[in-house]
Amino acid sequence: MDELFYFQKAAEIPCSCGKTHHILTQKTIVDHSLLEQIPLVLNQLHLGKKCLIVFDENTYQAAGQKVETILNQEKYKAIPLLLSHNSSSQYLEPDEDTRHQVGTGLKYQPDFMIAVGSGVINDLVKFVAHRSHIPYVVVGTAASMDGYPSLGAPMLVNGYKITFEATPPKAIFMDLDVLVKAPLELLQSGFSDLIGKTTANSDWVLRNQLQDEYICHYSWDLVKEALHILWESADQIPQRKPEAVRALSIALLNSGFSMALVGDSRPASGAEHLIAHYLEMVSLSRGENTSLHGLRVGVATFYIHKMYQRFLKEIDTVDWEKIASPHPLRVNKKILQEKFGSLYPLVEKEATQKMTSPMVFTDSYKKPGFSNQLRQMISEKLFAIPDIEQALNRSKTPSTFEELGFSRSLVKDSFLFSRFVRSRITILDILDEAGLLEEYVEDFL
Numbered sequence: 001m002d003e004l005f006y007f008q009k010a011a012e013i014p015c016s017c018g019k020t021h022h023i024l025t026q027k028t029i030v031d032h033s034l035l036e037q038i039p040l041v042l043n044q045l046h047l048g049k050k051c052l053i054v055f056d057e058n059t060y061q062a063a064g065q066k067v068e069t070i071l072n073q074e075k076y077k078a079i080p081l082l083l084s085h086n087s088s089s090q091y092l093e094p095d096e097d098t099r100h101q102v103g104t105g106l107k108y109q110p111d112f113m114i115a116v117g118s119g120v121i122n123d124l125v126k127f128v129a130h131r132s133h134i135p136y137v138v139v140g141t142a143a144s145m146d147g148y149p150s151l152g153a154p155m156l157v158n159g160y161k162i163t164f165e166a167t168p169p170k171a172i173f174m175d176l177d178v179l180v181k182a183p184l185e186l187l188q189s190g191f192s193d194l195i196g197k198t199t200a201n202s203d204w205v206l207r208n209q210l211q212d213e214y215i216c217h218y219s220w221d222l223v224k225e226a227l228h229i230l231w232e233s234a235d236q237i238p239q240r241k242p243e244a245v246r247a248l249s250i251a252l253l254n255s256g257f258s259m260a261l262v263g264d265s266r267p268a269s270g271a272e273h274l275i276a277h278y279l280e281m282v283s284l285s286r287g288e289n290t291s292l293h294g295l296r297v298g299v300a301t302f303y304i305h306k307m308y309q310r311f312l313k314e315i316d317t318v319d320w321e322k323i324a325s326p327h328p329l330r331v332n333k334k335i336l337q338e339k340f341g342s343l344y345p346l347v348e349k350e351a352t353q354k355m356t357s358p359m360v361f362t363d364s365y366k367k368p369g370f371s372n373q374l375r376q377m378i379s380e381k382l383f384a385i386p387d388i389e390q391a392l393n394r395s396k397t398p399s400t401f402e403e404l405g406f407s408r409s410l411v412k413d414s415f416l417f418s419r420f421v422r423s424r425i426t427i428l429d430i431l432d433e434a435g436l437l438e439e440y441v442e443d444f445l
């Protein structure tokens with residue numbers, strides 16, 4: 001297997017996109033027997049000696065206990081903080097209760113914090129550390145999502161998922177001996193989250209071409225190479241082959257770094273994520289199970305990918321002039337109130353903006369060859385994983401919403417209404433502007 005590049009240390013990258021990117025994470029290590037090396041790296045980072053180490057029961061067993069012991073042996077004062085799972089949901093959630101639990105540890109006045117866990121624990125510590133101006137490092141316990149290096153911390157606020165800006169970790173430790181032992185579902189979730197980058201980046205290019213949104217091709221280059229290697233190793237995921245877990249971990253880090261480069265989740269999150277967020281929030285508000293973030297993203301990607309394929313086939317017949325001209329709204333406040341239920345007051349601001357402000361297009365669609373060029377640019381992103389269904393099957397990852405426990409009607413709503421969750425423009429908005437969204441959803445679901 002080829003050696004994958006990733007940012008192992010902090011970097012400053014002048015880029016053709018016009019920005020100078022900054023990678024602030026000073027050390028990122030993916031290796032076997034890594035937990036033992038943590039004190040040495042911490043010594044180099046000069047973060048101080050008193051640390052708050054945050055885990056829950058699962059991640060304490062997976063790595064936390066060992067990290068705590070090793071640190072105390074090396075003259076660190078590690079103050080353990082065991083998060084308890086108080087809500088009725090299936091997993092620990094990044095909500096008011098868990099934020100409060102992490103916040104209580106601040107009374108010990110730690111020099112820095114250590115998150116031992118995967119997505120939720122990393123985000124909780126990232127969020128609290130940022131707000132308290134304390135550095136943090138993360139010991140990742142699962143290759144389940146791409147958020148370790150990112151500058152965002154998705155939090156539930158009154159049940160609504162909002163991504164807050166936050167400072168990335170000073171160091172990321174991904175011990176392969178820990179990661180290969182994590183439940184298979186978590187590895188499949190990481191795999192699934194990654195294949196979503198195909199549609200997320202297609203959305204980004206679409207918006208860039210139609211509305212001149214800023215884009216960075218370097219961030220895509222990072223992810224493209226990772227997706228290629230991942231496609232090659234898909235069938236080794238169910239066997240938890242260390243080489244495949246390593247490739248998956250680095251690919252996820254690269255996706256996370258692509259978010260860190262541009263300071264936004266745009267390279268990693270498009271329509272497939274909006275659908276995943278909608279399903280999560282509405283299910284939580286009804287007290288129903290949500291399944292894992294990456295698994296929801298993977299199945300949504302499967303469908304958005306199909307929609308894109310049809311869109312690309314029909315692109316020459318798209319009436320851009322009609323799409324770009326103002327037209328009556330196809331959805332009203334009453335429908336959204338019904339679909340979002342108790343979440344509506346929280347979604348109202350973003351939804352009203354999307355409902356009331358017409359999309360503004362540049363004149364680029366008037367140029368000869370526009371559709372052809374757009375097709376080529378999107379195809380490059382879309383087919384970086386040549387066949388999504390095959391990738392999911394080879395990695396034995398769920399490819400239907402039914403397998404994840406979501407009803408058909410909720411899934412259909414997620415495709416029709418998730419675009420109101422964020423102001424971010426995706427293929428779902430363009431299809432709606434073209435009057436095609438319902439037809440596409442009926443066709444593919």
Ligand SMILES: NC(=O)C1=CN([C@@H]2O[C@H](COP(=O)(O)OP(=O)(O)OC[C@H]3O[C@@H](n4cnc5c(N)ncnc54)[C@H](OP(=O)(O)O)[C@@H]3O)[C@@H](O)[C@H]2O)C=CC1
Pocket residue numbers: 056057058059062091092094117118119120121123141142144145146147148150151152153154178181182183186189259265292293294
């Ligand atoms: N910041 C960012 O840019 C990003 C953030 N995210 C966010 O990350 C979250 C999803 O993260 P994800 O990791 O998928 O899910 P969770 O953090 O919810 O973890 C899922 C489950 O895995 C358990 N677990 C983790 N590691 C181990 C292990 N080694 N052994 C046994 N059990 C383990 C957790 O235990 P326990 O519950 O006990 O901890 C939990 O039950 C979402 O909230 C999503 O929004 C996703 C992508 C990017």
Ligand SMILES: O=C(CO)COP(=O)(O)O
Pocket residue numbers: 145146147152154163193265268269273
């Ligand atoms: O989940 C993410 C990337 O995988 C982060 O994106 P969001 O900003 O949509 O939460």
